[in-house]
Amino acid sequence: QNTLRYAQEAPDGQAPDLSKVDLSSVDNVLDRWILAATNTLTREVEKEMEAYHLYNVVPRLLTFIEQLTNIYVRFNRKRLKGSKGPQDTLRALGSLYHVLMTLCKAMAPCTPFFTESMYQNLRRCQPSAPESVHFCPYPKPPVDVEEDTQIQQSVSRMQGVIDLARVLREKHNKPVKLPLKKMVVVHPDQKFLQDIAGELQTYVLEELNVRVLETCSDPLKYADIRAEPQWSVLGKRLGKSMGTVRDAMKDLTVDDLIGYEAGKELTVAGFTIGPGDMKVVREFRRAEGVDASEVDASGDGDVLVVLELTPDEGLLEAGLARELVNKFQKMRKSAGLVPGQVVECYLTPAVDSHDAILKVMNNQSKYIVESLGAPLMLGSVAPAHAVPLLEEQNSVGSGLNFTSLITRPTVFPLVPALKELNSGAAQGLAVWLASRDCASLTAESTNPAGVQVTMEGVKFSLKRGVHFLISATELYNNGFEILK
Numbered sequence: 073q074n075t076l077r078y079a080q081e082a083p084d085g086q087a088p089d090l091s092k093v094d095l096s097s098v099d100n101v102l103d104r105w106i107l108a109a110t111n112t113l114t115r116e117v118e119k120e121m122e123a124y125h126l127y128n129v130v131p132r133l134l135t136f137i138e139q140l141t142n143i144y145v146r147f148n149r150k151r152l153k154g155s156k157g158p159q160d161t162l163r164a165l166g167s168l169y170h171v172l173m174t175l176c177k178a179m180a181p182c183t184p185f186f187t188e189s190m191y192q193n194l195r196r197c198q199p200s201a202p203e204s205v206h207f208c209p210y211p212k213p214p215v216d217v218e219e220d221t222q223i224q225q226s227v228s229r230m231q232g233v234i235d236l237a238r239v240l241r242e243k244h245n246k247p248v249k250l251p252l253k254k255m256v257v258v259h260p261d262q263k264f265l266q267d268i269a270g271e272l273q274t275y276v277l278e279e280l281n282v283r284v285l286e287t288c289s290d291p292l293k294y295a296d297i298r299a300e301p302q303w304s305v306l307g308k309r310l311g312k313s314m315g316t317v318r319d320a321m322k323d324l325t326v327d328d329l330i331g332y333e334a335g336k337e338l339t340v341a342g343f344t345i346g347p348g349d350m351k352v353v354r355e356f357r358r359a360e361g362v363d364a365s366e367v368d369a370s371g372d373g374d375v376l377v378v379l380e381l382t383p384d385e386g387l388l389e390a391g392l393a394r395e396l397v398n399k400f401q402k403m404r405k406s407a408g409l410v411p412g413q414v415v416e417c418y419l420t421p422a423v424d425s426h427d428a429i430l431k432v433m434n435n436q437s438k439y440i441v442e443s444l445g446a447p448l449m450l451g452s453v454a455p456a457h458a459v460p461l462l463e464e465q466n467s468v469g470s471g472l473n474f475t476s477l478i479t480r481p482t483v484f485p486l487v488p489a490l491k492e493l494n495s496g497a498a499q500g501l502a503v504w505l506a507s508r509d510c511a512s513l514t515a516e517s518t519n520p521a522g523v524q525v526t527m528e529g530v531k532f533s534l535k536r537g538v539h540f541l542i543s544a545t546e547l548y549n550n551g552f553e554i555l556k
Contacts, residue, residue, distance in 0.1 A: 093166025
């Protein structure tokens with residue numbers, strides 16, 4: 073679907089050959105991650121298949137499919153639809169195509185019929201490919217590099233950060249639709265902190281609906297740390313001495329624990345404790361006078377996430393704007409519209425909700441326009457000739473009620489300008505414009521002389537932006553005073 077959309081918007085109207093996209097030049101962090109994860113998958117599957125460890129293959133494939141769906145596709149929906157321009161869209165589509173084709177070949181021995189159906193669909197973008205997935209050689213990844221491992225680890229930790237923050241929201245009954253002011257990610261690995269505060273930051277903030285993300289490499293600023301033995305590992309090796317070692321671990325200093333995390337071996341009660349023998353646990357330390365309802369934290373023993381939970385008025389307005397957008401997006405779906413199909417959105421507040429909703433619409437207009445792809449306007453502006461697609465009664469927040477309406481794109485005759493052109497014919501010209509289809513009128517308006525129309529034997533030249541507007545977006549951009 074996204075490939076067809078790209079073709080429709082391309083100057084030549086041709087679908088791209090996604091197999092020829094140069095993936096060596098991708099710079100998006102999630103493109104690099106999914107390509108690296110695909111290389112790792114093919115190596116691991118080949119290794120396990122050669123050893124006849126088939127029981128390890130399917131779980132690994134399922135894990136990868138879950139990551140592909142819940143991280144790459146979910147976080148890149150807007151990019152795949154063209155939000156960052158044609159070149160970025162092409163790289164995203166090319167990356168996804170390469171991953172799906174590689175996954176298809178790697179899965180073929182396990183799910184021969186499913187992958188054959190999937191392959192034939194993918195092959196439509198590459199007619200020169202072999203006729204069947206079972207005629208294709210097993211994919212060979214390039215030689216592993218350090219960056220592959222680093223980016224995979226950073227994205228894995230990012231997913232952990234998102235999960236921990238979601239747990240905190242659920243614990244304090246703060247739904248994702250309510251924006252929060254700030255979150256802090258605490259971890260000693262500077263490279264991970266650079267990744268999550270840099271290339272990954274946009275995805276984290278958008279997924280969690282948080283305004284600011286800060287990082288901290290000092291584990292003692294927000295937490296106390298302590299050691300816990302890995303019982304399954306040490307129990308077998310130490311036997312009855314396990315209790316003595318466990319008690320001695322309580323006396324380890326912060327420097328000991330930080331050194332252990334960096335790979336240093338420790339001597340505890342006369343025994344050598346190496347990697348995997350002990351777990352360093354971080355427990356959140358709340359500042360004095362701060363309640364758990366204001367600031368709370370959650371950790372998984374590796375990353376600690378601190379979340380500010382008290383919203384201000386601006387954040388509450390942003391939350392209501394997010395709800396408004398969600399209502400209209402659901403209406404689009406209910407009306408059977410496809411992504412990219414242009415409609416116009418109107419809202420009529422109830423009397424007791426008018427001021428509050430109008431304030432949200434004004435203060436959050438930029439977010440609303442970016443999310444809906446069109447301005448959200450009051451129902452009083454909707455022309456009588458607008459063709460409605462769906463109308464609903466809705467509410468957001470604590471009982472803010474309104475009527476929501478989506479219509480087909482509508483021509484807006486500018487009656488004052490038409491009267492200046494010819495007061496006697498103005499009404500007839502307005503009716504004629506209102507009856508016109510937006511697409512055909514758009515094509516005609518490219519004529520430098522304007523749209524030509526003859527009425528009662530008189531020829532008129534009507535110009536876009538002077539005598540009429542072709543959409544509510546043009547009206548919004550020109551200001552509503554133009555109608556008066």
